[in-house]
Amino acid sequence: xxxxxxxxxxxxxxxxxxxxxxxxxxxxxxxxxxxxxxxxxxxxxxxxxxxxxxxxxxxxxxxxxxxxxxxxxxxxxxxxxxxxxxxxxxxxxxxxxxxxxxxxxxxxxxxxxxxxxxxxxxxxxxxxxxxxxxxxxxxxxxxxxxxxxxxxxxxxxxxxxxxxxxxxxxxxxxxxxxxxxxxxxxxxxxxxxxxxxxxxxxxxxxxxxxxxxxxx
Amino acid sequence: xxxxxxxxxxxxxxxxxxxxxxxxxxxxxxxxxxxxxxxxxxxxxxxxxxxxxxxxxxxxxxxxxxxxxxxxxxxxxxxxxxxxxxxxxxxxxxxxxxxxxxxxxxxxxxxxxxxxxxxxxxxxxxxxxxxxxxxxxxxxxxxxxxxxxxxxxxxxxxxxxxxxxxxxxxxxxxxxxxxxxxxxxxxxxxxxxxxxxxxxxxxxxxxxxxxxxxxx
Numbered sequence: 001x002x003x004x005x006x007x008x009x010x011x012x013x014x015x016x017x018x019x020x021x022x023x024x025x026x027x028x029x030x031x032x033x034x035x036x037x038x039x040x041x042x043x044x045x046x047x048x049x050x051x052x053x054x055x056x057x058x059x060x061x062x063x064x065x066x067x068x069x070x071x072x073x074x075x076x077x078x079x080x081x082x083x084x085x086x087x088x089x090x091x092x093x094x095x096x097x098x099x100x101x102x103x104x105x106x107x108x109x110x111x112x113x114x115x116x117x118x119x120x121x122x123x124x125x126x127x128x129x130x131x132x133x134x135x136x137x138x139x140x141x142x143x144x145x146x147x148x149x150x151x152x153x154x155x156x157x158x159x160x161x162x163x164x165x166x167x168x169x170x171x172x173x174x175x176x177x178x179x180x181x182x183x184x185x186x187x188x189x190x191x192x193x194x195x196x197x198x199x200x201x202x203x204x205x206x207x208x209x210x211x212x213x214x215x216x
Numbered sequence: 217x218x219x220x221x222x223x224x225x226x227x228x229x230x231x232x233x234x235x236x237x238x239x240x241x242x243x244x245x246x247x248x249x250x251x252x253x254x255x256x257x258x259x260x261x262x263x264x265x266x267x268x269x270x271x272x273x274x275x276x277x278x279x280x281x282x283x284x285x286x287x288x289x290x291x292x293x294x295x296x297x298x299x300x301x302x303x304x305x306x307x308x309x310x311x312x313x314x315x316x317x318x319x320x321x322x323x324x325x326x327x328x329x330x331x332x333x334x335x336x337x338x339x340x341x342x343x344x345x346x347x348x349x350x351x352x353x354x355x356x357x358x359x360x361x362x363x364x365x366x367x368x369x370x371x372x373x374x375x376x377x378x379x380x381x382x383x384x385x386x387x388x389x390x391x392x393x394x395x396x397x398x399x400x401x402x403x404x405x406x407x408x409x410x411x412x413x414x415x416x417x418x419x420x421x422x423x424x425x426x427x428x429x430x431x432x
Binding site: 027028029030031032033116119120122123124125126158159161162163165166169170173174176177180189190195198199200201202203204205206207208209210211212213215 | 243244245246247248249332335336338339340341342374375377378379381382385386389390392393396405406411414415416417418419420421422423424425426427428429431
C-alpha cells in the first residue's frame with residue numbers, strides 16, 4: 001500500500017511537471033510549434049513517450065492545462081458572485097466577470113504563462129472549443145451572464161451577446177498582452193494586475209452602457 | 217522583351233497563388249501547423265521549393281500577405297480621414313479606426329480568410345511584430361490616433377494608450393470571430409460587415425468615454 005501511494009505521488013509530480021512545461025512552451029512558442037517530445041524534455045522526462053502516456057493527444061494536454069487553472073478561477077468567481085447576488089448594478093457583474101482571471105494571475109506570481117497560453121488556444125481554429133466548453137461548464141459564469149442581463153434590461157439580446165463576446169475577447173487578449181509585456185520587461189499602462197483589472201472594468205462598464213445605433 | 221514580360225506575369229501569378237493558399241491554410245489551421253510544402257501543393261506548385269524561392273522564410277511570407285491587404289485598407293482609411301480632418305467628434309475618429317478593415321473584408325466577398333489570419337499572427341509570439349510594424353508605417357493611422365487624442369482631451373495618456381490597445385484587440389478578434397462564424401455557417405449577431413462595424417463603433421465610443429476610476 002505504501003509503495004502504491006509513493007507511486008501515485010510520483011505520477012502526480014510527473015504530470016504536474018509536464019503540465020507546467022507544456023504551458024510555458026505553448027505560451028512562448030505557440031501550441032503547434034512545440035512537439036510532445038520537446039514538452040517531455042523540458043519536463044525532465046527521459047522517456048520521449050511520457051507526454052502521450054500521461055495525457056494522450058496534444059488536445060488532451062491542452063484541456064488538462066485549462067482545467068488545472070479553471071478550478072481556482074471558479075473558486076474566486078463563486079466568492080465574488082456570492083457577494084453581489086440580486087444586484088442590478090452593472091459594475092458589480094462586470095467585476096465578477098473580469099476580476100477572477102486577473103486575481104488568479106496575480107496569485108500565481110511573476111512570471112506567468114497562462115494568459116498567453118489562453119490567447120493562443122482561443123485563437124486556434126481547432127482548440128478554441130476547449131475554452132468554450134470549459135466556460136459553459138461554469139455555474140458562476142452562468143449567474144454572471146444572468147446578472148449582466150438583469151442590469152441592462154433595455155439592451156437588445158443580440159447586442160447583449162455581441163458585447164459579451166467583446167468582453168470575453170478583451171479579458172483573454174488584454175491579460176495576454178500584459179503578461180507578455182511583463183515577460184519582456186517592457187512598459188505596461190498599469191502597475192499591477194488589480195489595477196489593470198480596474199482599467200478593463202471601467203472600459204467594459206462604458207461599453208455595455210453605450211447607446212445602440214438602430215439597424216440601417 | 218515580350219518573353220520577359222510573359223515571364224514576369226507568370227511569376228506574379230505564381231506569387232499570387234502562393235499568397236492566397238498560404239493565407240487560407242494559415243487562417244484555417246494556424247501558421248505553424250502548415251508547412252511551406254503544403255502551401256506549395258495547395259498553390260498547385262509541383263516544385264516543393266517554390267514557396268522558399270518566391271518568398272524566403274515563413275516570416276517573409278506572412279509579411280507579404282499582410283502587405284497585400286495593407287494597401288487597400290490604407291486607401292479606405294485615408295479616404296475616411298480626409299472627410300473628418302479637424303473634427304473633435306470622437307465617433308468620427310472611431311469610425312476611421314474601425315471601418316477600413318470591415319469595409320475591406322466586405323469588398324473581398326465571402327468567403328474571406330484574412331481576419332482569421334490576422335488574429336493568428338497577432339497572437340503569435342514571434343509574428344505579432346510584423347503587424348505592429350505595418351501599423352506603425354500607416355500615416356492615416358497616426359492621424360487617427362491624434363484625432364482620438366484631441367477628441368478626448370481629459371483622458372490620461374496611459375488610459376488613452378490602454379483603451380487604444382483594447383480597440384485594436386477588438387478589431388482583430390471580433391472580425392476573426394465573425395469570419396469564422398460565416399465560414400462555419402453559424403449565427404452572427406449582425407447581418408453584414410457594415411452592421412458589425414456599427415456595433416463595434418457604438419461599443420468603442422462608450423468605452424472611450426467611460427469614467428476612469430482613480431488609482432487605488
